[in-house]
Amino acid sequence: MSLENVEIETPENFDFLSVIHSHPWAWLEPFDWDEEKKELRRIERFQDGKVVKLLITQKGDKLIVKVDGNSEATEIRARVRWMFRMDDDLSEFYEVCSHNHKLAPAIGKGRILRSSTIFEDIVKTLCTTNLRWRQIVPMVARLVTQLGTPIARKPEYHAFPTPAQIAGVDEEFLRKKIKMGYRADYILEFARNVKDGKFDPNKLRFMGSEDAYKTLKSIKGVGAFSSAYILMLLGHYDYIPVDGYAKSFVSNEFYDGKEVDSKEIYEIFNSYGKWKALAFWFYEGR
DNA sequence: TTCCAGGGGTAGA
DNA sequence: TCTACCCATGGA
Numbered sequence: 001m002s003l004e005n006v007e008i009e010t011p012e013n014f015d016f017l018s019v020i021h022s023h024p025w026a027w028l029e030p031f032d033w034d035e036e037k038k039e040l041r042r043i044e045r046f047q048d049g050k051v052v053k054l055l056i057t058q059k060g061d062k063l064i065v066k067v068d069g070n071s072e073a074t075e076i077r078a079r080v081r082w083m084f085r086m087d088d089d090l091s092e093f094y095e096v097c098s099h100n101h102k103l104a105p106a107i108g109k110g111r112i113l114r115s116s117t118i119f120e121d122i123v124k125t126l127c128t129t130n131l132r133w134r135q136i137v138p139m140v141a142r143l144v145t146q147l148g149t150p151i152a153r154k155p156e157y158h159a160f161p162t163p164a165q166i167a168g169v170d171e172e173f174l175r176k177k178i179k180m181g182y183r184a185d186y187i188l189e190f191a192r193n194v195k196d197g198k199f200d201p202n203k204l205r206f207m208g209s210e211d212a213y214k215t216l217k218s219i220k221g222v223g224a225f226s227s228a229y230i231l232m233l234l235g236h237y238d239y240i241p242v243d244g245y246a247k248s249f250v251s252n253e254f255y256d257g258k259e260v261d262s263k264e265i266y267e268i269f270n271s272y273g274k275w276k277a278l279a280f281w282f283y284e285g286r
Numbered sequence: 287t288t289c290c291a292g293g294g295g296t297a298g299a
Numbered sequence: 300t301c302t303a304c305c306c307a308t309g310g311a
Binding site: 128129130131132133135182186220221222223224225226229241242243244245246247248249 | 291293
């Protein structure tokens with residue numbers, strides 16, 4: 001095992017801690033956030049099947065990636081850049097924020113952490129619906145440790161399972177061993193479709209938001225909320241993920257506690273145009 | 287025991 | 300397009 005460092009220069013207005021705290025992904029395996037060291041651990045499986053441990057910290061205007069294992073620096077850079085949204089241009093969003101005191105604190109923020117594959121982000125979103133957070137964390141941990149490839153000499157660390165690894169078990173396994181409940185059926189069907197080439201998550205990268213929304217919603221188990229959530233991870237912000245939390249926030253902030261639905265939420269944030277979901281996500285007090 | 291969680295599918299209107 | 304109803308899990 002070798003231990004090497006890969007350094008990546010951060011773009012202007014890059015806030016490492018804001019990416020970590022943008023949503024709860026950093027607390028879901030195979031991520032793990034060390035609050036004391038301010039270090040993000042990520043177990044990553046590469047094209048050739050090799051699994052390595054990445055330890056990511058910020059030092060000045062660079063991200064330092066300690067790599068435990070042998071892998072290509074180029075590939076590591078590409079994946080870290082993708083996960084940390086380092087190529088996102090948010091200058092237009094910050095311009096919008098500068099005209100609203102409730103959004104001024106969002107300047108420098110707006111990069112929402114994502115997994116290295118869209119497949120993983122979709123599976124994780126399916127896992128998070130209709131459950132309490134303390135149930136989601138162990139469920140995802142079971143999925144990763146029981147199905148993901150371990151690091152050869154450190155079998156306690158596992159990468160996120162591939163579509164083939166999930167597709168290789170039956171629904172009973174996902175229900176009983178991973179304790180996914182009714183989600184087992186959805187996740188299994190999705191993994192099998194990806195494995196068989198019937199659904200290619202990477203095509204979502206090149207779609208406009210409307211097409212991507214329709215495509216995501218066609219996945220069984222992915223509804224309006226999850227589609228909008230995944231769209232944010234893809235970098236499209238014109239659909240707002242409306243859930244119970246969104247309703248209660250908008251109700252208290254804008255409607256004096258009166259019950260609201262999607263329609264009222266969009267009425268508030270429509271003025272932000274293609275940035276509406278990001279404006280909603282980083283609105284002060286949310 | 288009962289309730290509920292930062293939902294979604296389906297049937298029926 | 301909208302609504303009612305059901306779906307499981309496990310902690311409080």
